[in-house]
Amino acid sequence: MLVSVWAIVTCLLAVRMLVVVLTAADDGGIEVRAVRIDLNRATYEELMLLPGVGPTRAEAIVLDRLRRGAFRRFEDLHRVEGLGPDTLDRIAPFVRPLDP
Numbered sequence: 001m002l003v004s005v006w007a008i009v010t011c012l013l014a015v016r017m018l019v020v021v022l023t024a025a026d027d028g029g030i031e032v033r034a035v036r037i038d039l040n041r042a043t044y045e046e047l048m049l050l051p052g053v054g055p056t057r058a059e060a061i062v063l064d065r066l067r068r069g070a071f072r073r074f075e076d077l078h079r080v081e082g083l084g085p086d087t088l089d090r091i092a093p094f095v096r097p098l099d100p
Helices: 002-025 055-068 074-079 085-094
Strands: none
Touching: 055 074, 074 085
16 A cells, blocks of 8 residues: 555656656756867867866876977877777767967
């Protein structure tokens, strides 16, 4: 008997939550926009937003930029220790084109 009451209450709460979610989506709630990161100006925290870039890789990008200067081409990221071809392929869509 107790399990049946629990199951009914759980179903009712699930339906209520579904209604709340569906009605909240119609009011214009959160707006999502695509943003591209400028590798030469991005902060450590912004770099960590890139897929496959955690604290260590973000720090390596910032340090390389400080030591060797700005990135002129996307391919310059090959010089950063810890960034392999797979990571570069993942972050390419999220990086602004660099000035030639």
